[in-house]
Amino acid sequence: MRNTLATQPIFELSKPGRRAARFPKSDVPVRPIEDLLPERCRATTPPPLPEVTEPDVVRHFTNLSTLNMSVDTHFYPLGSCTMKHNPKRNERLANLPGIADLHPYQPDDTVQGLLQLLHELQGMFAEISGLPAVSLQPAAGAHGELTALMVAAAYFDDLGEKRTKVLTPDSAHGTNPASARMAGFDAVTIKSDSRGLVDLEDLRSKLDDQVGVFMITNPSTLGIFDDQVADIADLVHKEGGLIYLDGANMNAILGIARPGDFGADMMHYNPHKTFSGPHGGGGPGAGPICVTEKLGPYLPAPVVCQHDGRFALDYDRAKSIGRVRAFFGNVGVLVRAYCYILTHGADGLRRASENAVLNANYLLSRVKHILPVPHGDRCMHEFVATAGELKKTKGISAMDIAKRLLDFGYHAPTVYFPLTVAESMMIEPTESESKETLDAFAAALFRITDEATELLHDAPHTTAISRPDEVQAARKPVLKWTSA
Amino acid sequence: MPYTFNTPEDQHAMLDAIGAASIDDLFAPIPDSLRLERPLDIPAAMGELELTQHMQALAAKNEHAGQKTCFLGGGSYDHFVPAVVDAIASRGEFYTSYTPYQPEVSQGNLQVTFEYQTLICQLTGMDVSNASLYDGGSAAVEAVLLCMSVTKRSKVVTTASVHPEYRQIIETYFTHLDAELITVGSPAGIVSIEELEEAVDDDTACVLLQQPNFFGCVEDAERISGIAHEHGALFVVSCDPISLGQLKRPGDLGADVVVAEGQSLGSPMQFGGPYLGIMACREKFVRRMPGRIAGQTTDRRGKRCWVLTLQTREQHIRREKATSNICTNQGLFALRAAIYLSALGPQGLREASELCLQKSRYAIEQLVADERFELAFQQPTFKEFVIRDTKGKVADVLAECSESGILAGIPLSTWYPNLSDCFLVAVTEKRTKHEIDQLADSLTRASVDDSVVSV
């Protein structure tokens, strides 16, 4: 039963004189505002915000929340995003006042507990990646990519080399080439071969002394571990280049293989994926990066260091690229990652990855006869199926299937990414789902692919809205509410 | 392993279905030579009770703003957060969802984003807002990149009174781009207009101003806007959202792009993040804007609804030609800001900001009552101000205040060698008269102690 009054835009609920918050009278002597602020900068009226009561606010936003699917409420197999369970304990612990109510410029001696935590976390990230030097500063995965590429550029500067190119596979996430450009490099695309792995021929033909960095996602966005990775690293290193590992898929290999051991010089984690940070409807994330010893000096300042049992923020880093964000980083997200790692321990992390890979392979084995997986019968933590055949024979697209899944109470997989597979559906179940859920999801897919094409074209049928007109949205953008 | 379901029986059944002999078999694609042959060297697993105790012990080694009175600012503030913000933002339907790629099951997040964009436009006086960037600093750098792309110019002029860390971020981003950052001095606490006039020319992409500035002083934004526009440069304002209950909106002063740190709008300080990067601009720049944007449309039945739109700006479509590399943003903190602004409304925002203004003025008067301390800049201020210790012993004074339970201010020596005898004090609506009096007392005490020692 939807409360459509409450879910009107909040501006339509506004009535002059209503309010939800009231502040106390000033307990200090009050001066006329004219004495405090010159007229040229003084506003005569406050901004025209809506005027609503607390019950309005509560009912409005609570009703809106019920229009979302979420991990707490639904299976959310959104490939590449690792929508695993978000532990409630982590929320409570990150919100302890001794953590949430700390100012970033407090003196080090008043935040020893937090600095200790962050110092330990640097060590954990280094150990899990096999790359010893860590910066916790970047705010998300893409920000970590950019930061690491700037680290690479500073390193080449120091060597007196001018390297202009960053190579990214055609299956790479869009952030990779976008980060390359923002760091001042030209992004060059490397083809995938028929197995979905890096095409070594194409790589060789594009590799020269102008190449600064090869960015590889391994396991790849196709959910395959590229076993050529060590050879690729050798090739790139021989030309003097560096290997960047996009760590979005670390959930497949925790405690099993380490990027630093298979040739990576730099990487980022997405703690909001791998280490269970809630995705927050779009963010926040964090993008801590780990690099080799020789690249360590170029990391952003500050890093957390320890001297004689005291923890401190070290700003004194002569070769550092500088800052990439204000203050320390997305600490709240990092604290949750710390809690997640401590909850698991070494054995637990490994078993989380094993079950993530088991769940993905199981689901693959259940659905491959109706949704073929072009790159083989096995996968790591996710797989990319194609609706290409269905499109040809029945006119059913990946989008149709995605939309119809919503009617069955499942969030859709990632569709139309990676770009290298037509009508792609990227499915990542994660370890925090049961066999029963996977079976039920597979059964829904069986049913859907058997349904009348028309029914699918019009799906979803049971959600709050039917398919929105995205063309109209882009052609005549309405990006804010205005009174009628 | 509290979050996995698979029993040994499940695992067997699943392996059978897969046709694999063991879980290890599934990892066959990873060559043995690339595998880790030992357990990770990280602490042993903890149950929830142990973890809770461990975290409580760590938290107890910190002194938080409920224990030490916080007069620290500099871009992160101890403002009051109404309970309604936490209550709603802790709903799992909000915080455990992701980017609204499937609008039919994400109308909650999409409508919140649309409302957030509207609220930010109302607050700043701008035409359009995006769905959020990482924080105030990254929003500032994205804003100058936007201006460079619009104007096809590569010089950016800013002022020493802009947050020094924001300027450092821009420097970092500029290192390997064809771009130049020029910083005009602010010797009197606000930017030197003469110097600024000299620095801005026809190669200038934009002028980046902070209002109120890093020292808490109010700049003559309208004049500076005029200087920028005279040369065809754009005007970027980084503002304190709370100040807009009293100060003119940047959009009413000629700003082309407005950025802000949104932490003040209902989010905890959390040692610096996650926060909220606010960005709003004039309509004509919307297709150059970085980040996600929600827009209104209709569904097949003609019902009003919301979607992510103008996505051809973004990395997942345009890759290296995108306006930015940003993907994950700060959605949850945009939600918090939307709830906060709705809860306060125009009157609440006005009250909160007036309390900041009155209390900080009172604090200035109390602090400078001791001759040793003076207001460094004779300028109108909003909620922050710079105090000079005429004896130049800022570190000692602040340490003594900290001893007596007060985080009195931020030493400016970190960023401004010529202001090494100064510290920055922030007074939010939360600070009581009693706390301000205590701050004044403890500064006076520090000053007395100091004179005893130096005898």
Ligand SMILES: Cc1ncc(COP(=O)(O)O)c(C=O)c1O
């Ligand atoms: C493979 C891959 N790389 C990079 C990213 C970017 O990470 P973030 O969204 O945290 O910036 C993502 C996230 O969506 C991803 O899936």
